[in-house]
Amino acid sequence: MSNESDSQVVVEAKSLDLTFQTNDGPVQALKDVNLTINKGDFVSFIGPSGCGKTTFLRVLAALEHPTGGTVTVNGMSPDEARRKRAYGYVFQAAGLYPWRTIAKNIRLPLEIMGFSKAEQEKRVKDVLQLVDLEGFGDKHPWQLSGGMQQRASIARALAFDADILLMDEPFGALDEIVRDHLNEQLLELWARTGKTIAFVTHSIPEAVYLSTKIVVMSPRPGRITDVIESPLPKERPLDIRDSREFLEVAHRVREGLRAGHAYD
Amino acid sequence: MKSLIAVLTVVGVLVVIWYAACVPMNIKGVLTEAERAGAVVVPEGARERRNLGAFGLVAGNSFAIPATWSQKRPRLPAPHQVAIELWQTTVMKKITSKRSLVHHAWITLSATLLGFGIGTGLGILLAVGVVHSRVMDMSVMPWAIVSQTIPIIALAPMIIVVLYSIGVQGVLPKAVISAYLSFFPVVVGMVKGLRSPDMMQLDLLATYHASKPQGFWKLRLPASMPYLFTSLKIGIAASLVGAIVGELPTGAVAGLGARLLAGSYYGQTVQIWSALFMAAILAACLVGLVEVIERVTLKRMGMAA
Structure with a gap:
């Protein structure tokens, strides 16, 4: 090899x-x-x-x-x-936290992994764009359709660049x-x-x-x-x-x- | 509008039942007074009437019915008597007066709030321990449950005596009793709330390699909020009961409990009932306040139902 x-x-x-x-x-x-x-x-x-x-x-x-x-x-x-x-893991259910907005849900792993505030901001913006959810960052999960929620959960898994x-x-x-x-x-x-x-x-x-x-x-x-x-x-x-x-x-x-x- | 009618109907029915109950409850006393004043009562003499049924007396002396609603010391005061007493001891009295119910309610309220604070804090701490440590789960929970099976009326004097012997007096012993009653619903509710996140959510945090404290602050604690508020509503009502019970064995001179006790010493039923109503109003206000805070908090969190 x-x-x-x-x-x-x-x-x-x-x-x-x-x-x-x-x-x-x-x-x-x-x-x-x-x-x-x-x-x-x-x-x-x-x-x-x-x-x-x-x-x-x-x-x-x-x-x-x-x-x-x-x-x-x-x-x-x-x-x-x-x-x-x-790696980032995506489950069958989106599993977004109802008490966080979409942007803050995506920010969750970044907070846990200790990214700087500015970096968090930038990455959330990037991945929201990647999954076609620009403009939905401030919405709460229940305001989104099932498909959109799942896209948000994919964005969350992508956010830390695994x-x-x-x-x-x-x-x-x-x-x-x-x-x-x-x-x-x-x-x-x-x-x-x-x-x-x-x-x-x-x-x-x-x-x-x-x-x-x-x-x-x-x-x-x-x-x-x-x-x-x-x-x-x-x-x-x-x-x-x-x-x-x-x-x-x-x-x-x-x-x-x-x-x-x-x-x- | 429809629900308003329903509520008013229920209140109306209760008031009618109350007035009706006053008649047989008070008839003997009224007849004795009437006879002394020179009225003709059948049968004559209090001794003759002692073993007769109240309803029979009412039937034979229907002239006395109105008087059953206006006795000075009735066995069961009529609603308007309680209402007048409440009005006179709250709105018409200066708050600084010793006869002001507002003053007494405040004394009890301060012990309630202090006890509620202690109980809630303790309850949350215990719940956190129970959720995170198996040893605590096995050792604390049984004691918490046992603690609630002891009648508080038996325990309260002991708590007060023990605290007095180490020099603690005043509001604190009452608050301790109040906390004793209120910590339990908080423990039970918070344990359930902190355990409410499902396996998938915990797995998700595991894939981020999140620490236990991170899991607590970011997932478990926010997820437990709806459970916490439900517990707080039960807890604050229990706190008030605790504070009132705490005033009974001390011979306290002030507080709703002291009013109840003094009223029963001197046969002042109107005073007892007005103190009871004050306690009920206070409890309703406290629970209502918790509910408002709950609504605002959950709405801010985006969790409003």
Whole structure:
């Protein structure tokens, strides 16, 4: 392995295991997961409930700790990476504080990380622009639609300039039309910022449309059944979803899900 | 408008019931007075009437009914008697007078507010401890609950005696009793409030690598505000009860509790009832004040419902 390709690796998981101890006995959430994510990748994790896709994301964020194997983020342990602010995390719900305005919500991580007042001001302005929410900084969350709230939460995750964006079904609670729009915006944002994005989803079209790499997972125990490198170009208008390549990739994802006996 | 009519109807019904209740309650006393004044009463003689039912007496001596609403020392004073007493001891008396209810209310209020302040502060501190330390959760909560099962009327004299023996007198012992009653709802409400942020919000802070104090000031404390205000409304009413109870065993000469006690010593029921009403009005004002502060605060925070 050359030095150059080495520096490109952002996430590396090797024979990762994670077993939860529950009242009903041990549950193997992740079994022998091996995965490499390179800088600038857009990786989607797709699979039915219980396949461990969210758990894997949480391991990367050091919210869960593996019981076996190794995982590195930017060459560090997830804990260290967190301390170095390596990633921003976007949850399924926007989780904005109702007592803070949008701007102040975005400022929250900046306050915690000790940015100067002037720097906070500047960054809030920048990310609001990035997610197309200029002029909404002084509104309270309840004054915004669900889609706008989720965009604000993405802005919050972007505010401190982490290289990695971990997104756990960020658009899962939104309707299809809003979702399409946000998918388009997210791709644009990804192209503009060059972030590495790990994205958990239930939706096959969403995964295929967004990703450069699709990780298909299956449950009991949670494991990877297929990793698909997308042949689609980086430039993706919405109607690419009618193209032959797109349908082929979607087909392969579906096959992968079926192979995992996901719907037994 | 509709709700105003409903409120007035309820008040009207209560007043009517009250007036009606005065008749059987006071009839024996009225008849005794009337007989002494030379009226014909059936049956004659207080001794004859002793074992008769009040309703029977009313039926036989209906002329005496109006007098049941204007006795000097009735068993149950009529609403207008209480209202007149209230008017005369508040608006018509100088505040510096020892007979002014405003003066007595102020004495009780000062103990209430001091006790409420102590109780609220203590309650919040305990709640913070309980939320952040498992040891405190296991050790403090049971005692807090036990403390509220002891009747305050039994505990109050002991608190006053103990404090007196170490030289503490005046407003402070009353405030301590008042705090004793008011800290509990604050503890319970604040523990719930400080624990109200869900897992996702705590995870979010974890991804920022936020410290515990940051999590407290930026998430837990603001999230607990609606719970705090609910507790404060209960707490301030309990504080007032505590301050009044604290005045009973001390033989205090001033305060609403002292008025109640003096009234019962001398059979001055009108005085007792007017003191009770003063306490109720005071409680309503205090709770109303907390509510106004709640509304302003939550609105400023953007959390108004």
